[in-house]
Amino acid sequence: MPLVPPYIQNLSNYVPGQSIEQLEREGIKNIYKLASNENSLGPSPMAIEAIKKSLKNIHRYPDMVGYDLRTKLAKKFNIKMDNVILGAGSEGIISTIMRTFLLNDDELISAENSFIGFKVLADASGKKVNWVPMKNYKYNLEAMAEKVTEYTKIIYIANPDNPTGTYITRKEFDAFYKHIPERVLIILDEAYFEFAQSELDYPDSMTYRYDNVITLRTFSKAYGLAGLRIGYGFAHDTLIRNLMKVKEPFEPSLIALAGGMAAMDDHSFLEDTLSMNKTGYNYFNKELNSLGIKTIPSVANFITTVWDTEDQAEKITTNLLKKGIVVRNLHPFGWSKCIRISIGTDNENQKTISTLKGLIS
Ligand SMILES: Cc1ncc(COP(=O)(O)O)c(C=O)c1O
Structure with missing residues (x-):
């Protein structure tokens, strides 16, 4: 071998x-x-201040469960801390998802030529990925739903997509969701959520929760903290509980936690x-x-x-x-x-x- x-x-x-x-x-x-x-x-100026203050503690390991930031996010989105996961960017969480849920003959589905960070992690998983061509620079959800088989474990959707900037509407997502079995995990990557949320038909996935959907968001874009590596995800507590077992124990770093906390207040x-x-x-x-x-x-x-x-x-x-x-x-x-x-x-x-x-x- x-x-x-x-x-x-x-x-x-x-x-x-x-x-x-x-x-x-x-x-x-x-x-x-x-x-x-x-x-x-x-970067968010409030995040910079908080990061500076946190530096005196970097001889210590960060809080493994990220209690303060998870609680703050949970409060903001009116959910429980047990529904929140943190990671070294949303890509860190995608990596944890791959390691947590993929088994034997499991397969993935996503759009061809979408977010390259997902492609790297999906290909590195060694599993079969069904890449479905986009239509008019948009995710073709109908064609993606048709690809679902008994082997499908994960479907990844970047909404809005990078690099096209297009988005799928609430109606389109709802129609798609009806075709997806509950045993399939849907990753809704909303890295650009803050920019897209003013579109009336944009499906803010936090306003309707499904047990097999994980929403990913990040401090890298709207909060200007790409170099800090801090992102977060929301999902059913069973999913989060298992992700917490697999994630790198001390991810995210102590300064990333401090920056994220402060950035949330930097309206x-x-x-x-x-x-x-x-x-x-x-x-x-x-x-x-x-x-x-x-x-x-x-x-x-x-x-x-x-x-x-x-x-x-x-x-x-x-x-x-x-x-x-x-x-x-x-x-x-x-x-x-x-x-x-x-x-x-x-x-x-x-x-x-x-x-x-x-x-x-
Ligand atoms: C769709 C999408 N998801 C995730 C990311 C990465 O976010 P993070 O910096 O939180 O890992 C990007 C960054 O370009 C992106 O375009």
Whole structure:
């Protein structure tokens, strides 16, 4: 038997958006990073303060059960602490879910070319994953429901999706849910919930709970804490009890717990973030369309542009990069004609548009 299982050997490495440090090493200056759907306003200031205060305790292990933050989240969402799990980002929780529930011939279902972080973890599980093509850049829930068999254990839905920014409506989810047996776990990844919640037909999964649905959310996006690695999930207490046995015992870290607690109280930061995003999205949408660049309507903190050819998308990405503007070419996601642009500050957005104008003309 090989030391490394064949399904691991055959995995390709995750290709992240380029980091500012990496680009600086390559001699690119004045970098505008709009590639990873981070928060351009920075981290929540209240979180920074709390993190600073927590530093004097980092010789201690964190609270293994995350009592304070789980209680605070439970109170906010009117559930019990036993329905809440914390993780090193929502990806940390996805990883725990894989290790907790997958067994022998279990299979997974998700959309093709959706969130790459899920793909990495699903492929690394060694289980069969049924990747269902999207329709009009949206999850095709009907086709996904048709794929369910006696082997199906987990269905993953990113709502809104990354990298398209599209969402499935409450009505669509309800119709889909009727076809899913109760023994199948549905992961509803709502990493961009705060940005999408104002859509009237967006299904905030916390307003209707099912025993086989786990909702995932994060402090990485709207709260600006991507580097801290803190996310949370809500589910039936039986699911949470078992996830708690499998999660890495001291995940999340002590400073992540402190940051998360404080971020939840930073209402003005959240408001500023949502308002920056709204203004920025409208600006991008208008300017890109007036340049004749096709966009996919998004309810998240990014906008995906669709180009005529793969070659054109590649050139635009490279030429923007040379000017210090880092956007995400979606080739690794399977959308080779698309470029995703995260919504930034007014300054970042204007700089991106003016540079694009120069490139196109
Ligand atoms: C759909 C989706 N889920 C989860 C994540 C990761 O969130 P976290 O930083 O909490 O692991 C992202 C980040 O890009 C995402 O787009």
